[in-house]
Amino acid sequence: MKKCKLDLLILLARKGALSESILVSTSALSAEFGGSKDGISQQTVSRWLLELEDSDLIGRNGKRVRIESSGRQKIEEIALVAKESLAGKTAKPAECCDIKGKVASGFCEGKYYVALPEYKKQLASKLGFSPFAGTLNIRLSRSSDVERVRKLKASGGIETDEFVRDGRSFGRSKCFPVLIAGKIRGALIFPSRSHYGDEVVEVIAPVCLREKLKLKDGKEVSIRVL
Amino acid sequence: MKKCKLDLLILLARKGALSESILVSTSALSAEFGGSKDGISQQTVSRWLLELEDSDLIGRNGKRVRIESSGRQKIEEIALVAKESLAGKTAKPAECCDIKGKVASGFCEGKYYVALPEYKKQLASKLGFSPFAGTLNIRLSRSSDVERVRKLKASGGIETDEFVRDGRSFGRSKCFPVLIAGKIRGALIFPSRSHYGDEVVEVIAPVCLREKLKLKDGKEVSIRVL
DNA sequence: ATTACTAGTACTCGAGTAT
DNA sequence: TATACTCGAGTACTAGTAA
Numbered sequence: 001m002k003k004c005k006l007d008l009l010i011l012l013a014r015k016g017a018l019s020e021s022i023l024v025s026t027s028a029l030s031a032e033f034g035g036s037k038d039g040i041s042q043q044t045v046s047r048w049l050l051e052l053e054d055s056d057l058i059g060r061n062g063k064r065v066r067i068e069s070s071g072r073q074k075i076e077e078i079a080l081v082a083k084e085s086l087a088g089k090t091a092k093p094a095e096c097c098d099i100k101g102k103v104a105s106g107f108c109e110g111k112y113y114v115a116l117p118e119y120k121k122q123l124a125s126k127l128g129f130s131p132f133a134g135t136l137n138i139r140l141s142r143s144s145d146v147e148r149v150r151k152l153k154a155s156g157g158i159e160t161d162e163f164v165r166d167g168r169s170f171g172r173s174k175c176f177p178v179l180i181a182g183k184i185r186g187a188l189i190f191p192s193r194s195h196y197g198d199e200v201v202e203v204i205a206p207v208c209l210r211e212k213l214k215l216k217d218g219k220e221v222s223i224r225v226l
Numbered sequence: 227m228k229k230c231k232l233d234l235l236i237l238l239a240r241k242g243a244l245s246e247s248i249l250v251s252t253s254a255l256s257a258e259f260g261g262s263k264d265g266i267s268q269q270t271v272s273r274w275l276l277e278l279e280d281s282d283l284i285g286r287n288g289k290r291v292r293i294e295s296s297g298r299q300k301i302e303e304i305a306l307v308a309k310e311s312l313a314g315k316t317a318k319p320a321e322c323c324d325i326k327g328k329v330a331s332g333f334c335e336g337k338y339y340v341a342l343p344e345y346k347k348q349l350a351s352k353l354g355f356s357p358f359a360g361t362l363n364i365r366l367s368r369s370s371d372v373e374r375v376r377k378l379k380a381s382g383g384i385e386t387d388e389f390v391r392d393g394r395s396f397g398r399s400k401c402f403p404v405l406i407a408g409k410i411r412g413a414l415i416f417p418s419r420s421h422y423g424d425e426v427v428e429v430i431a432p433v434c435l436r437e438k439l440k441l442k443d444g445k446e447v448s449i450r451v452l
Numbered sequence: 453a454t455t456a457c458t459a460g461t462a463c464t465c466g467a468g469t470a471t
Numbered sequence: 472t473a474t475a476c477t478c479g480a481g482t483a484c485t486a487g488t489a490a
Contacts, residue, residue: 001281001300004230010304013311026474031380034424039376041466046475055227063473074227075308081240082305086298090242150265154257198260252455267485272456289454 003033003040005048006078009057012065013075017058021066099145100222101138103215104200111135113173113191114204122160127175127187129206135189136180136203136210138221146198152176152225153190153198162192179224180205181213188225229259229266231274232304235283238291239301243284247292325371326448327364329441330426337361339399339417340430348386353401353413355432361415362406362429362436364447372424378402378451379416379424388418405450406431407439414451 011032016022026045033040040048049065052058057071067075113119115133124130140146157174164170171192180186186205203223209215237258242248252271259266266274275291278284283297293301339345341359350356366372383400390396397418406412412431429449435441 001231001283004232005227006230006232010307010311014307014317016311016314016316018311019314025472028380032377034373034376036466038423043466043468043475044464047465050475057227072312076312078236079305079308079312081236082301082308085236085239085242085244086302086305088242088245091240147260150260151258154254197263251453262485269456269485269487270483273483276456 005052006074007033008045008048009052009067009071009074010078012058012067013071017065017067018072018075021061021064023063024065025063096224096226097148098222098224099140099148099201100142100220101140101145101201103210103217103219103221104137104139105217113170114189116165116170118163118165118170119160119173123175123187123204126158126160127177129185131187131204132206132208134204134208134210136205136215136221137200138203138223139200140198141220148225149188149198149201152188157190158187175204177226178203179226180209181221182224184209184212188223231278232300233259234271234274235278235293235297235300236304238284238293239297243291243293244298244301247287247290249289250291251289322450322452323374324448324450325366325374325427326368326446327366327371327427329436329443329445329447330363330365331443339396340415342391342396344389344391344396345386345399349401349413349430352384352386353403355411357413357430358432358434360430360434360436362431362441362447363426364429364449365426366424367446374451375414375424375427378414383416384413401430403452404429405452406435407447408450410435410438414449 008029011029012022012024015024017024026049027042029045030036030040030042033045036042049058049060052071053060055070056068057074059066059068111134114123114131114135120131120133140149153174157176160173160175162170162172173192174190175187177185177187180203184205184207186203186209189202189204201223203209205212213221215221234255237255238248238250241250243250252275253268255271256262256266256268259271262268275284275286278297279286281296282294283300285292285294337360340349340357340361346357346359366375379400383402386399386401388396388398399418400416401413403411403413406429410431410433412429412435415428415430427449429435431438439447441447
C-alpha cells in the first residue's frame, strides 16, 4: 500500500522523535520509503514534513524534528484502536456520549420543518414529545465532537419519513434523543439535506430552550446523547 | 489529516471485521469519514474497498467484508510500531538480519566495478578482503526483504570513494558485510547509480561464489547481514 | 435501496532547479 | 552538501448515473 503522511509520522516516532528532537534529512527519509521510484521522493517528504508542521503534528528547528502533543495523540489513538480491534473489541454503535458547543443563531431550517404539522406529528410519536416550534443551533467547539456527531449520524438514529405538501417534497430527517444541560429531554435533529456542515447541530425539545435555560448566543451548552 | 486507505482498513477492524464478516455499505463508511464534502465520498470508499480487495487485505462477499490475514498483519505491524515508539523504543539502525533470494544472471555492473584496480584496492582495505572479479546477483523473493534492504541502504554502510579513470568518472558504492549461505564472508555492494531496483542485490566475496557454493541460476541462497 | 462505471476536474507528485 | 520552490504530467477525486 502506498505510503502516506501518517506513515511518515509513524516513521519519525519509530526514530525516537516522540521523546526528543531528532536529526533527519528529507533524502534519508525518502530512501527509507524506497526512494523516488516506487517510493516517496525527497521533494514529497519535504512537502509532507511542511504539512505535518502546518497541522502542528510536528515541530522543526533546522534539521531537527520533534513530534508535538497532537502528533503523539494521533499515534496513541492509532495504537489504541489497533490494539482494541486486535483484541476483538468492536466500536459500539451510537453509545452514550457528551458533546459541548455554543449557542448560535442560524437559518433555523429545523424550525421550519418542526413547525410543519406532518413532521410535528411524526416527531411526537417517534420521540415521545411534541416539539416546540423552534430549534436551538449549537456550534460544536471540539473537533472530536464533530467526529462523534458524524459517527452518530452514520450509526442509525430515529428517522422521520419524507412527505409531499403543496407539491413540494420534504426530505427525511434523523433524530437522536438527548439530555440538554443535564435537565431537559430533547433531540438532535438532522434534516437529510442540511445547509450546515457537521460543526453545527440543531436541538429540539418540548419547550423553548432559549427561554427555559436563559440562553444567549455564545453561551456554552452541554448535550448528552442517550 | 486527510483520511487514506489505511484509515479505512483500521475502521473496518474497529467494526469487528477482524473476527468476522461484517455488513457495511460504502455510503455509511463514507459518512463516518465525514461525507463527501471535506471527507471521503461514497465512490472513493467503493474504489478503496476494491483496491484493498485487490491487495488481498480484505475479502468481500456481497455487502459483507472481512479482513484477511495480510490485512491483520498490517494492523498488527502498526499496533506494534506505535506501541514501541510510545514506549520509547527506537528502531536500531542496520541490525543483523537474514535475507533470502535466488541466484540470477544480470548486467554484472558490480563485476565491472570490482574489476577496476582503484575499487579493488579500496574494497580490500575497507572490507578486509580482496574481492573476486565477479558478482553474484540475487533476486530477493520476499518483499519484506526488499524493504529491509532499502532500510539498510538508508542506514549507512561502508562507502567507497568516487574516482576518475580515462576521463570517465566512477561513482560511489555502498557495501555491507554479510555471511553467504552461512559459510562465506562477503559483502553486498550497491553502486550509487544502479540499473537494478531494490529487488536485486549484488554480492561480492574473496572467492567465486558460483563455483564454491555450486550455484546455478534460480538456486536459493540465504544471506546474513552482519 | 445498493455498487461501481464514466467523465471531467482538482490535486498531488516528482524532475528540475534556486537558494 | 541541504531544503523547498515551480510547473507539467499523471493520479485520485467527486458528480452523475447505469446496472
